[in-house]
Amino acid sequence: MDLQEFITEADAIEHEAAAAFQGAADADTLEAARIAFLGDRHGRVKALQDALRGIAKEDKPAAGKRFNDVRTRLTELHASRQSAVRSRASDGACEDRSLPPRRQWRGAKHPVTLVIEEIEVIFRELGFTIAEGPEAETEWYNFGALNFPPNHPALDAHDTLYLEGEGLLRTHTSPVQVRTLQRVPPPIRVLIPGTVYRRDFFDASHAPAFAQIEGLCVDEGISFVDLKSTLNRFAERFFGAARTRFRPSYFPFTEPSAEMDVQCGICGGSGCAACKGTGWIEILGSGMVHPNVLAAAGVDPERYTGWAFGMGPARIAISRYGIPDIRILYDSDVRFLEQISE
Numbered sequence: 001m002d003l004q005e006f007i008t009e010a011d012a013i014e015h016e017a018a019a020a021f022q023g024a025a026d027a028d029t030l031e032a033a034r035i036a037f038l039g040d041r042h043g044r045v046k047a048l049q050d051a052l053r054g055i056a057k058e059d060k061p062a063a064g065k066r067f068n069d070v071r072t073r074l075t076e077l078h079a080s081r082q083s084a085v086r087s088r089a090s091d092g093a094c095e096d097r098s099l100p101p102r103r104q105w106r107g108a109k110h111p112v113t114l115v116i117e118e119i120e121v122i123f124r125e126l127g128f129t130i131a132e133g134p135e136a137e138t139e140w141y142n143f144g145a146l147n148f149p150p151n152h153p154a155l156d157a158h159d160t161l162y163l164e165g166e167g168l169l170r171t172h173t174s175p176v177q178v179r180t181l182q183r184v185p186p187p188i189r190v191l192i193p194g195t196v197y198r199r200d201f202f203d204a205s206h207a208p209a210f211a212q213i214e215g216l217c218v219d220e221g222i223s224f225v226d227l228k229s230t231l232n233r234f235a236e237r238f239f240g241a242a243r244t245r246f247r248p249s250y251f252p253f254t255e256p257s258a259e260m261d262v263q264c265g266i267c268g269g270s271g272c273a274a275c276k277g278t279g280w281i282e283i284l285g286s287g288m289v290h291p292n293v294l295a296a297a298g299v300d301p302e303r304y305t306g307w308a309f310g311m312g313p314a315r316i317a318i319s320r321y322g323i324p325d326i327r328i329l330y331d332s333d334v335r336f337l338e339q340i341s342e
């Protein structure tokens, strides 16, 4: 073998061995490659070393240097590959499949959203559709068309933020009654969820911005019987077999008006902290749509009658889930939210 042939063979061994070591994915394959190239007895590096003896004397230093380089590089390459293959194997050995998986917070529906959705399902079954309206309203829709006399004390409970120019933040979802009556002719059955605003302090039972759900049913021959039976049916579905009671009340846009209470589900009516000792939970305001409201919206009050209600899903969520303070609903603390949502 002359020097040229020796160098060519050294290059080939280096190249092939490097590829074999790098390509070995496990310890057995790597060991087979080690024996083929670096094996003491039949390895190709050993054969190259034997060939060194037949090289002409003057070429020996160059050939010897090349041989040493190849052997050193391949020994190092093998060692580093071996530790990589071993650590990969030991990763597997340490895997503990009995460890519980790390839990990920995926987000969940807010309790008020859960309540709204459940109410929507019940009223859809009763033939209601869902409608919405603007949160920035005109005084006419929020008050005038709803039969609030100017300077009437009922306005006190509806203090709100007035916007620049004309308009205000709506204090209830009732203006959407008027918008619906203007938009579609009776028969009408709509459910109107939305956010409303009041000048209330943020305390354990009040928030300055909160959700409401309005209901409106208008047709020929609708009476208080329809109001009572529909709302009783709703209470039965939503609260289970709870008893209800209707108390006379006042709203400018309904006549007669009534508040509906549901027997407290926590104490069963004997009185507890959740119902403030009364045995009843106030759920909603309701009444027969005032003829002036129908007329303001362009609906003939001699031909049509209707009933309406408005309720606060946050209040309902509080009594249903036994939440002591309404502000918790607005904190967005996931530790609280995940206790209620799955």
Ligand code: PHE
Pocket (backbone or CB within 6 Å): 171, 172, 173, 174, 214, 251, 254, 285, 286, 287, 308, 309, 310, 311
């Ligand atoms: N809009 C009334 C309120 O916010 C609730 C209500 C709606 C009462 C519809 C009667 C009929 O207090």
